Amino acid sequence: NAGVMQNPRHLVRRRGQEARLRCSPMKGHSHVYWYRQLPEEGLKFMVYLQKENIIDESGMPKERFSAEFPKEGPSILRIQQVVRGDSAAYFCASSPRAGRNNSPLHFGNGTRLTVT
């Protein structure tokens, strides 16, 4: 997992607050994916971004969730007005600029969000 950096590792928020999760991809990678993992539910795709572009956000809830990957800086997954059901582990993964379909995804160690 070396290379993809996620922070914070643990995040506690009260209901109604905002959560901001950060992901710095591996050097040279310009494709970023966000996944959510709940116990016994596996990894659920949320959003796929390239620099300054959202390629596929079909897995993102329509409200309260947004993601960005600016030209400079990390990718941000933002959850507004968090609810208890948002508690989960959120993983970021990156792949090389010229991604091919058999290139692996490199995952970070996740951010564990707990909403109290």
Added chain:
Amino acid sequence: TQLLEQSPQFLSIQEGENLTVYCNSSSVFSSLQWYRQEPGEGPVLLVTVVTGGEVKKLKRLTFQFGDARKDSSLHITAAQPGDTGLYLCAGASVYSGGSNYKLTFGKGTLLTVNP
């Protein structure tokens, strides 16, 4: 929606036993990847299979991709406690244009190997 079904969901065995984990789908994927995840960490790639019927070996692990590229299996020989972890299969779906793709994951098989 493409779905990947993994079985069994949980598996607890004794050291030295053999086991097989299955990954099945009704959809065709351009490639299939197997990952292993340990508690508190992100998934780490074990292998990618691309061609229907392909078999790949990684020490005591043998991976097979079905002829129709819809299913795959992972066989572990003489399991060891260090093999304990969550094994995930993931199918690659290519977007139009062919240069970008995303992975759809199964729910995983949680393997425990007891000494």
